[in-house]
Amino acid sequence: MSTDPSQGPAEVRLVDLTKRFGGAGRRAGDDGVVAVDGVSFTIPAGGFFAMLGPSGCGKTTTLRMIAGLEDPTSGSILLGDDDITHRRPYRRPVNTVFQNYALFPHLTISENVAFGLRRTRADDIEARVAEMLELVELAALGSRRPSQLSGGQQQRVALARALVNRPRVLLLDEPLGALDLKLRRAMQLELKRIQDEVGITFVHVTHDQEEAMTMADSIAVMRGGRVEQLADPVELYERPATAFVANFLGQSNLLEGTVEERAGEHAVVAVGDRRLRVPSDRLPPDGGARLSVGVRPEKLELLLPGAAPAAASDNELDGVLLDSSFTGVSTQHSVRLPWGQEIAVFTQNRGPSIAAGPGDAVRVRWEARHTFAVPIDATVVTDPLLEDAAEVEVPR
Amino acid sequence: MSVDGVGGIGDGTRRAGGRGAAGIERPSLAWRAWRGLTRNIVTFYAALALLYLFLPVFVVVLFSFNDNVGRFNFAWQGFTLKSWLNPCGVMGLCPAMVRSLQIAALSTIVATALGTMIAFALVRHRYRGRSATSTMIFLPMATPEIVLGSSLLALFLNLGIATGFGTILIGHILFNISYVVITVRARLQGMDATLEQAAMDLYADEVATFRRVTLPLVMPGIISAALLAFALSFDDFIVANFNAGTTVTFPMFVWGAAQRGVPPQINVMGSVMFLVALVAMVVGGVLQRVRR
Amino acid sequence: MSAAAVLAPRRRLVPYLLLLPGMLWLAVFFVLPLLTLATTSLQEGSISQGFELTWRIANYSDAFVAYRDQLVRSFRYAAVATVLALAISYPLAYAIAFRAGRWRNLMLLLIVAPFFTSFLVRTLAWKIILADNGGVVSFLRTIGILGSDGRVLATSIAVVAGLTYNFLPFMTLPIYASLERLDPRLIEAAQDLYANPVTAFLRVTFPLSLPGVVGGTLLTFIPAAGDFINVRFLGTPAQSMVGNVIESRFLVALDYPTAAALSLTLMLAILLLVTTYVRRVGTDELL
Numbered sequence: 001m002s003t004d005p006s007q008g009p010a011e012v013r014l015v016d017l018t019k020r021f022g023g024a025g026r027r028a029g030d031d032g033v034v035a036v037d038g039v040s041f042t043i044p045a046g047g048f049f050a051m052l053g054p055s056g057c058g059k060t061t062t063l064r065m066i067a068g069l070e071d072p073t074s075g076s077i078l079l080g081d082d083d084i085t086h087r088r089p090y091r092r093p094v095n096t097v098f099q100n101y102a103l104f105p106h107l108t109i110s111e112n113v114a115f116g117l118r119r120t121r122a123d124d125i126e127a128r129v130a131e132m133l134e135l136v137e138l139a140a141l142g143s144r145r146p147s148q149l150s151g152g153q154q155q156r157v158a159l160a161r162a163l164v165n166r167p168r169v170l171l172l173d174e175p176l177g178a179l180d181l182k183l184r185r186a187m188q189l190e191l192k193r194i195q196d197e198v199g200i201t202f203v204h205v206t207h208d209q210e211e212a213m214t215m216a217d218s219i220a221v222m223r224g225g226r227v228e229q230l231a232d233p234v235e236l237y238e239r240p241a242t243a244f245v246a247n248f249l250g251q252s253n254l255l256e257g258t259v260e261e262r263a264g265e266h267a268v269v270a271v272g273d274r275r276l277r278v279p280s281d282r283l284p285p286d287g288g289a290r291l292s293v294g295v296r297p298e299k300l301e302l303l304l305p306g307a308a309p310a311a312a313s314d315n316e317l318d319g320v321l322l323d324s325s326f327t328g329v330s331t332q333h334s335v336r337l338p339w340g341q342e343i344a345v346f347t348q349n350r351g352p353s354i355a356a357g358p359g360d361a362v363r364v365r366w367e368a369r370h371t372f373a374v375p376i377d378a379t380v381v382t383d384p385l386l387e388d389a390a391e392v393e394v395p396r
Numbered sequence: 397m398s399v400d401g402v403g404g405i406g407d408g409t410r411r412a413g414g415r416g417a418a419g420i421e422r423p424s425l426a427w428r429a430w431r432g433l434t435r436n437i438v439t440f441y442a443a444l445a446l447l448y449l450f451l452p453v454f455v456v457v458l459f460s461f462n463d464n465v466g467r468f469n470f471a472w473q474g475f476t477l478k479s480w481l482n483p484c485g486v487m488g489l490c491p492a493m494v495r496s497l498q499i500a501a502l503s504t505i506v507a508t509a510l511g512t513m514i515a516f517a518l519v520r521h522r523y524r525g526r527s528a529t530s531t532m533i534f535l536p537m538a539t540p541e542i543v544l545g546s547s548l549l550a551l552f553l554n555l556g557i558a559t560g561f562g563t564i565l566i567g568h569i570l571f572n573i574s575y576v577v578i579t580v581r582a583r584l585q586g587m588d589a590t591l592e593q594a595a596m597d598l599y600a601d602e603v604a605t606f607r608r609v610t611l612p613l614v615m616p617g618i619i620s621a622a623l624l625a626f627a628l629s630f631d632d633f634i635v636a637n638f639n640a641g642t643t644v645t646f647p648m649f650v651w652g653a654a655q656r657g658v659p660p661q662i663n664v665m666g667s668v669m670f671l672v673a674l675v676a677m678v679v680g681g682v683l684q685r686v687r688r
Numbered sequence: 689m690s691a692a693a694v695l696a697p698r699r700r701l702v703p704y705l706l707l708l709p710g711m712l713w714l715a716v717f718f719v720l721p722l723l724t725l726a727t728t729s730l731q732e733g734s735i736s737q738g739f740e741l742t743w744r745i746a747n748y749s750d751a752f753v754a755y756r757d758q759l760v761r762s763f764r765y766a767a768v769a770t771v772l773a774l775a776i777s778y779p780l781a782y783a784i785a786f787r788a789g790r791w792r793n794l795m796l797l798l799i800v801a802p803f804f805t806s807f808l809v810r811t812l813a814w815k816i817i818l819a820d821n822g823g824v825v826s827f828l829r830t831i832g833i834l835g836s837d838g839r840v841l842a843t844s845i846a847v848v849a850g851l852t853y854n855f856l857p858f859m860t861l862p863i864y865a866s867l868e869r870l871d872p873r874l875i876e877a878a879q880d881l882y883a884n885p886v887t888a889f890l891r892v893t894f895p896l897s898l899p900g901v902v903g904g905t906l907l908t909f910i911p912a913a914g915d916f917i918n919v920r921f922l923g924t925p926a927q928s929m930v931g932n933v934i935e936s937r938f939l940v941a942l943d944y945p946t947a948a949a950l951s952l953t954l955m956l957a958i959l960l961l962v963t964t965y966v967r968r969v970g971t972d973e974l975l
Contacts, residue, residue, distance in 0.1 A: 069593050089596040102594035106612045115608075116598035165598065442783030445776050446798060449856060452813035453802040459816065470816055510710035521703035529711060536718055538906070538962055540914025542931050543955045546938055547721035550728045550948060570717045573710055631807050633917065638938065650808040654921060658812060666809035673804035677797050 009046040009200040010080045010093070010168035012066060016040050017075035019061050035061040037225035038075070043169075043203060045080075048195050050204045050216035054248070058225040059205045063171050066203065067096045079168065095162035096171045100178075101154045103146035109133070109157050110142035116165040132164040135194065152183045159191075163198065172204045176211065188214050209249045213237070221245050237296075238370075239282060243377035246294050253300075253343040254292040256376055259283070266313075266368055269293050272339050276315045277368040284375045291373050297344040299370040302333055302354050303363045313368045319343070321362045324353070335364060453670060460663035467657025479660035483668075486659045492649040493665060499561070499636075499645065500629040503568035508622045510569070511576025512614075518577070519584040537574045544571060545638035552639065559641035567635040572625040579624060583617025616684075627673075722955075729948035739944060751949040755933050759953070762929040765844070766912035769851035770859075773908050774901070776852070777859040781900075785867035796864070800857050807854065811921045814850050815841065818922070842924045850918035858907035866900025867893070902969050910958055930954055 017039045022032035036058040043049045051059040064070040066077055068089030076085040084092050095116065103112050110129050117125045133139045136156040146154055155175055162170055172191075176184045192215050195202045206212050212219050213233040220230040221244075229241040240246035243254055257271035266277040269291070276293055284291055295315070302321075310316050322334040322342065331353060333345040345364060347353070356362050423431075462469055463476035484490035514533060518526065536544060548567050552559055591613070595605040633647035640648060650662055729747055733739040752759070784795045802810070817824055818840040828834040840846050870893065878888040916931030925932075930950060937947035 067597055069597070088601070089593070090599045090601050094597075096594070096597045098590055098594055100588070100590060102588065102590040104591060104594075104609060115595070115600070119599045119604075161598070438779050438783050439787050441779040442787070445780040446795075448776065448853075449799065449802050451817060452810045452853070453805055455813040455816055456805055456809055459813070470819060471821075510713060513706040514710040517703040517706035521706075523700075523703040529707060532711070532714060532719075536714070538910055538959065539955055540910055540931075540958065542914040542916065542934055543725075543951050544718075544721075546934060546947060546951045547725040548717065549938065550724045550944065551717075551721040553944070554724050554728070566717055569713065573713065577710075627804060631803075633808060634914075637935075647806055647808050650806060650812070651917075654808070654812060662809060662812075666805040670801065670805045674797070674801050677801065681793055681797070 008168065011045040012043040012169055012201065012203065013078040014039055014041055014043075014062070014066075015076045015078070017062065017065065017077065018073045019058075019065060019070060020073045034225050036065070036072075039222075039225070039227055040075075041220055041227055041230050043201060044218065045201050046199055047217040048192065048202045048204065048215055050206060050212040050219045051222055052206055052209055052212040052219050052248075053222035053228075054207055056224075057222040059220075059222050060173055062222075063096075063173055063203065063205050066169070067094055067171050068092050069096075093168045094171060095165050095167040095169075096173060097155075097158045097162050097175045099173045099175065101146075101158040101175075103154055103157055103161075105146055108143050108145055109138065109149070112146065112157060113161045113164055115161060128164055132160040135163070135197075136160045151178050152187070155179065155187065159194075163194070167200065169201045169203060172202065174206055175204075176206070176208075184211070191215060213249065221248060223248075239372055240294070240374060241284075243292055243294075243374045243380040246372070246374055247380050251297055251344060252294045253297060254294050254374070254380075255337075255341065255343075257291065257293050259289050259291065267373075269373070272317075272337065274315075274317055276371065277313065278371045278373050279369060282372045284373060286375060288375065290376055292376050294372045294374055295366055295370055297332070297346040298330070298348075299366045300343075300345040300347075301365045302335075302345050302347055302356075303365055304354065304356060305361050305363050307363060310365055314365050315368055315371060316363060316365045317343075318361065318363050321356050321358060321360050323358050335362060456663050457667045457670070460660050460667050462660050462663075464660055467659070469658050469660050469663070479664050483661050483664050486661045488644060489646075489649060489659075489661055489665070492644045492646045495561070495643060496630050496646040499565055499568060500626045503565055503572055503629045504622050504625045507569045507572030507576050507625050508618060511573045511621060511625075512580050512618055514573070515577045515580035515584055519581055533574055533577050536571050537578075541571070541632070541634040542638075545635040548635070549638045559639045560643045563639040563641070564636045564643060564645065567639050568629040568632060571632075571635065572628060575624050575628060576621040579621035580614065580617045583614055583620075587613050623676075630669075722952075725948045725952055728944050729952055731945045731948075733945075735942040735944075744945070747945050747949040748953065751946050752953065754946075755930060755950060758928055758930045758933050759950075759957075761927070762913050762931065762954075763957070765848050765851060765927075765929060766909050766915075768848050769855075769912050770905050770909045772848070772852040773856055773859045774905060777856055777904065778863055778901070781860050781863035781867055785864055785870075796861075799860055803857055808917065808921075811850055811854070811917060814846070814853065815921055818846050818849070841922060844923065844927050846922040847918050847927050847929075850922045851912045851915060854915075854918070855908040855912060858911075859904040862903035862907065863897060863900040866897040866903075870896055898969060902966060906962060906965075910962070913958060914954060 017036055018034065019036040020032050020034050035056075039058070039062060051062060053059050061070060065072050068084070068087060068091075072085060076083055078084070079092070079094070084094075104115065107115070110126075110133070113129045113132055114125050117128065122128075129142070130139065133142060136159055138153060138156055138160070141149065141153065146157065149157065155178075158175065176187050179187060188211055191202070191204075204212070204215060213236075216233065218230065218232050219236055221228045221236065223244050229236060229245045231239075236245060237249050240249065240252070243252075246252040246254060255271045255276075257269040257276065259267060260270050260275065261268040262280065262283070265280060267280050267283055268275050269278055270276075271293055278293060305318065317337060319335040319337045322336055324331050324333045326349070328349075330346045330348050333347065334342055335345055336342050343364070354362070459469055459472070460479055461475050461477065462472055463474035463478070464471075465473055479485075514529075517523070518530060518533075545567065548563065548570075549559070551557075552563055557563065587610075591609055592605050595609045596602075600608060631647065632645075633651060636645045636648055637651065644652075646665065650658070653659065653662060727741060728739070730741060730743045730745065731739040732742045732744050732747075780799070784792055784799075788795050816822065819825065820839055820841065825834065825838075825840055828840070829836060829838060834840070840849075874892055874896070875888055878892045883891065913929075914931050916929060916935050919927050919929055919932050934947050934950050934954070937943045937950065
């Protein structure tokens with residue numbers, strides 16, 4: 001039976017998966033909306049995988065296609081060696097934790113958790129339900145109804161209800177969205193712990209990049225129905241492949257420039273009147289002459305113009321300090337460069353702050369190895385201080 | 397706590413007239429009197445309206461105890477239990493009641509089944525001609541009963557079908573379908589659509605999902621619809637009148653009796669129906685609260 | 689998007705199968721009769737000689753001329769009754785939605801309960817209440833609204849009063865449903881923006897309750913326009929409405945063509961009024 005859990009965690013392979021809504025051709029030129037556009041990637045078995053992106057990027061639709069709740073327009077989905085593309089949801093060894101939990105209001109918590117097991121008519125249903133409720137720490141609440149539980153408790157019931165079936169893949173559709181910050185943090189660690197313990201493949205959809213980076217072993221960053229980059233959190237953060245990824249995960253300073261030299265360990269890119277060194281292996285594969293040089297604000301050092309000269313492997317820019325905000329952990333500075341662009345500098349509060357105030361000339365320095373480069377993307381807002389505005393508009 | 401436009405916050409929350417203990421302004425007596433009046437005028441008005449609603453019911457019940465003289469029951473003569481002790485004493489009354497109950501039961505069953513199916517099609521499926529069918533279903537509600545009844549009669553006359561029990565039943569099922577669809581549809585629309593997806597995700601196929609999740613959650617709507625259909629059928633006069641032939645339903649009996657003389661037993665029946673309905677609704681309400 | 693959107697060819701049939709029995713019933717017993725009514729209205733003849741379809745459109749103009757008074761009166765009575773019902777029901781619905789608190793369900797029950805006593809029995813009760821020697825009439829005579837031998841029964845007042853009363857729950861419940869859905873924070877926002885209670889009501893509460901008002905007025909006006917029972921019990925032939933005419937033409941005089949013509953005229957007039965009304969008020973999705 002294909003829903004037999006004993007086969008253990010599965011790898012999920014998406015091949016050229018596409019989903020188009022509407023546009024049944026009733027009106028001329030009505031092509032509908034392409035929510036997922038030829039997406040192909042492999043989710044490794046037994047890990048914690050995240051799909052990350054802003055609303056409308058297609059992550060939830062992709063998840064639902066894996067669950068069987070949406071029918072793909074074209075492409076295929078393989079679970080291990082099994083092609084499940086058009087199989088009904090109740091024939092897939094895959095379970096979902098829904099965003100709004102979708103707990104059955106007319107059943108008790110125990111009955112909710114037992115729901116998926118009823119088809120097996122096993123003898124130990126009650127025992128397994130009890131065991132799962134223990135795992136999520138809700139053992140005493142079995143006979144209550146969903147409406148009597150808090151949001152956090154409902155979320156754990158939804159998780160228990162899915163896990164008790166020992167699916168080969170567990171899908172989570174932004175399950176922590178409705179929880180308050182502290183609870184969300186606690187649940188993130190909880191989920192990670194449970195995944196470690198249970199060992200099945202978790203696929204987690206979220207728009208919160210911090211959440212994804214905390215929990216996932218690998219992340220697919222999506223935008224406009226396509227995957228921008230798929231990698232582990234460190235790689236995504238330190239070596240973003242596109243301007244969108246650079247801005248969506250944490251904050252980046254992006255400076256447009258022209259490549260002058262490519263030979264050797266570092267390439268040289270002219271930005272404004274300066275020459276910046278970029279590790280050669282970080283250049284975008286398209287080999288174009290124009291690109292955006294990127295560096296994270298926390299990698300920058302803020303100095304006064306008279307400071308000791310830079311090492312050969314450092315990059316440097318001069319500018320004017322606009323303002324500084326103390327945020328507890330760090331101080332966030334805004335510096336204006338000679339050609340008018342503003343960049344952000346985050347300094348850790350580990351000692352006396354720099355003796356410069358608004359309007360003073362300052363120097364920004366960083367190690368070349370912290371530099372990355374991405375293709376220029378006009379649709380990505382380059383103001384690094386805007387936290388959530390990762391894009392202006394996504395052209396279709 | 398209820399907040400509304402007139403009279404400010406209701407339900408017992410006291411406000412010291414706007415500024416609190418710091419006492420920058422204390423409201424004038426006139427202002428407070430005005431607030432008191434406006435705050436309560438709506439309630440007062442509503443109480444009057446309720447009284448108005450119950451007045452005829454009160455009269456109906458009262459006159460069921462009337463010790464009437466002769467055939468008519470319009471003037472109070474004295475108190476007696478005679479009509480209550482002999483409810484079927486008037487010829488034709490009880491058979492008419494039975495007829496009405498039979499027709500109501502049958503039309504409820506059929507209309508609820510047909511109407512529920514339509515409601516599901518409307519809410520849970522997308523298909524061509526949806527708005528057209530939607531309009532056609534609600535058109536009978538926009539049609540005066542006299543048009544419904546007379547058009548049915550015209551049909552039966554033209555087809556040479558004799559009018560009677562069956563034709564009344566047909567007419568009742570007809571107008572009940574629309575009411576059932578509205579009631580069940582409202583309940584279905586209020587139901588979380590993701591619940592069915594969750595059931596399928598948890599290995600329940602379409603049939604099992606319907607049986608274990610959809611049906612239990614829609615059931616209260618179906619029951620309300622059935623009760624509504626029953627009440628509408630039982631109380632219908634116009635459609636029945638046009639299509640009854642020689643059959644007599646309870647409302648038709650009352651209509652005829654209004655000419656001949658209205659016996660108190662009719663009031664008895666009316667009172668009984670009122671009490672039964674009241675008790676049923678109270679019981680239903682209590683049961684709902686217990687389930688919670 | 690529901691799982692039902694995942695369609696295999698077989699499943700595409702499901703909605704049609706669900707619709708079939710009910711729609712068939714409607715087609716045969718609603719649409720067909722209306723068509724029959726239309727053809728009947730174009731016939732000529734009598735019950736003894738038989739009826740013949742002669743496409744006599746003059747049936748309509750004849751009926752309209754002969755019974756124009758009743759037609760106009762029906763709409764007038766129905767309109768007055770609807771306005772009165774609205775005036776009585778709106779504050780009642782408002783009180784239940786905003787003031788009842790815990791008693792809300794009980795109140796709703798109380799509104800619906802009286803209507804389980806048969807429609808006709810209740811109307812007969814009004815006959816008693818408004819009787820010439822009854823309390824109400826005596827009171828009105830005493831305070832001078834009625835003349836010393838004035839009556840309420842057998843006047844249009846009684847008929848309209850009966851019409852108003854009979855459809856009260858149909859007016860109250862939709863308005864209540866609309867008000868109950870109102871988000872109280874909207875009123876708070878209005879008050880925060882300097883609206884006094886009356887302004888808040890007029891500019892926030894009432895407009896938002898409009899779908900309920902429209903639904904209620906329709907559910908009252910339509911049956912009231914076609915009613916004939918109130919006239920029969922509480923009025924005289926001088927107050928007869930088009931319903932009475934249709935009833936007598938159909939069942940007594942057996943003049944089917946005229947009756948059918950009047951019936952259809954009533955229906956079309958109502959449809960016209962309803963569509964204009966709904967479009968003007970702008971709530972298309974009321975049902």
